[in-house]
Amino acid sequence: MSDLPAKILYCRCAFARAVPEATKNAVLGRLCESGISFESVADLCEMSARKDPRLAEVLAGDEPIRIAACFPRAVKWLFHHAGTPLPDDGRVEVLNMRDTSADAIADALLAGTTSHSPSNSPTP
Amino acid sequence: MKNEIHPVQVILYEGGGSTPWEVDCRLSVTASLLDQGYSVLRVTEAAGNGAAMRTTRGIPVIVLGRFTGPMPEVVDGAGELRIATRDTASLGAEEILSLVTTVREDLGADLNRPGQTGAWKPWFPVIDYDRCTNCMQCLSFCLFDVYGVDEDKRIQVQNNDNCKTNCPACSRVCPEVAIMFPKYASGPINGELVKQEDLARESMKIDISSLLGGDIYSSLKNRSEKAKSRFSKERSPDKALDERKRCLTQLQQSGMIPAEVLAELDLSSLPSPEAIQRKAKELAALREAQV
Incomplete structure (x- = not known):
């Protein structure tokens, strides 16, 4: 497994209520409290339908990738549908916000990051 | 799209x-x-x-x-x-x-805005190719040209936008539980792992062939040919629409198409008798090629 810091991708599922509001809000809250960089998208399904080229950008490189979205089977084939299949080398971890607690998701997303704790209060 | x-x-x-x-x-x-x-x-x-x-x-x-x-x-x-x-x-x-x-x-940038009038809700089938056997049931079933085949004659989703929002009917006719709608509420259509009991349930699905005496296109083709001869002297667009409506109602009564989806369908947007006949021929050719 790569020692590179993980890329994080968060899906808001903005076009439907498939992901519980409380879970997706809490996960986003934890990401925003942390000091890390992360990518967030309105809706992976919509990007897949449009075959959005940014999905390929997300997969580019050798870093581990953590995706907070929905069922891994759905996410796998959504990327495939977009023409950018997920690599099967074990560097992609899909976390399911539909049936997992927000804390468990956020802990997994932030695991091993160097800026895990709440940070970034404004400079006076 | x-x-x-x-x-x-x-x-x-x-x-x-x-x-x-x-x-x-x-x-x-x-x-x-x-x-x-x-x-x-x-x-x-x-x-x-x-x-x-x-x-x-x-x-x-x-x-x-x-x-x-x-x-x-x-x-x-x-x-x-x-x-x-x-x-x-x-x-x-x-x-x-x-x-x-x-x-x-x-x-000068535009957005597909969630919840806004006119926004497209990303509702379309996603194929699990680990499960799909390329049986073409979905292609036979869908009236809206959502499915097609690639150059290797492999089934694929070609026209996302044609899919009728909230209609999961094609996933219900898939004998391999290979079609997902990620925004659907329950599994395995939503992408949950397919369990043994799901497979057992799927095996009890209504066979489309028994439902309409053949695949959808063959059935519609037969209907349109009958209708054509019946109305040959006074062809009426209204009667043609009624014919399609009857066919769709039959599907709705079978539980394959949700009533609310059917109610929202613009029947005039359904394929024409000519398009149905062309599609039936294409399907027949595809199946011959597979044999």
């Missing part, structure tokens, strides 16, 4: 030469932008997603930051990106959201 619409990428820049945002403001702005259809990349100097800002050709970019010095000029040497940079040092969350709207309009 709404190919002409691209989500605008907003970059919350909190790296060198800027001060970080308050957590509440960052969360509020990020959540609101996502709910409006934007994508948001937060860039810090810490690990994760790289301090380097990744952008994608053709997608408009708005860079927001609380810059401590002169506002950096962000340019795209290749001239392929529309980039706007704005200093948000004195702005609250609401003002930032207004600013983003204004800048997006200035960039």
Whole structure:
């Protein structure tokens, strides 16, 4: 497994209520409290339908990738549908916000990051 | 497909030469932008997603930051990106959201906005090729040309936009539980792992052949041919529509198409008798090629 810091991708599922509001809000809250960089998208399904080229950008490189979205089977084939299949080398971890607690998701997303704790209060 | 619409990428820049945002403001702005259809990349100097800002050709970019010095000029040497940079040092969350709207309009960028009238809800079938056996049941079943085949005669989803929102009917006719609608409420259609009991349930599905005496297109073809001879002297578009409506009602009564989906269908948008006959011929040729 790569020692590179993980890329994080968060899906808001903005076009439907498939992901519980409380879970997706809490996960986003934890990401925003942390000091890390992360990518967030309105809706992976919509990007897949449009075959959005940014999905390929997300997969580019050798870093581990953590995706907070929905069922891994759905996410796998959504990327495939977009023409950018997920690599099967074990560097992609899909976390399911539909049936997992927000804390468990956020802990997994932030695991091993160097800026895990709440940070970034404004400079006076 | 709404190919002409691209989500605008907003970059919350909190790296060198800027001060970080308050957590509440960052969360509020990020959540609101996502709910409006934007994508948001937060860039810090810490690990994760790289301090380097990744952008994608053709997608408009708005860079927001609380810059401590002169506002950096962000340019795209290749001239392929529309980039706007704005200093948000004195702005609250609401003002930032207004600013983003204004800048997006200035960039001439459009959004597919969730919840807005006219927005396209991303509802379309996603095929699990680990399960699909290329039986073509879905292609036979769908009246709206959502499915097609690639150059290797492999089934694929070709026309996402043709899919009728909230209709999961094709996934219900798939004998291998290989068709997902990720926004569907329950499994395995929503992408949950397929369990043994799901397979058992699927094996009890109504066989389309028994439902309509053949595949949908053959059935509709027969119906349209009968209708053609019946109305040959006084062909009426209304009668043709009635014919299609009867066929769809039969499907709805079988439980395959939700009543609310059927109620919203624009029957005049259904395939014409000629299109149905052409499709039936194409399917027959495909099946012959598979034998």
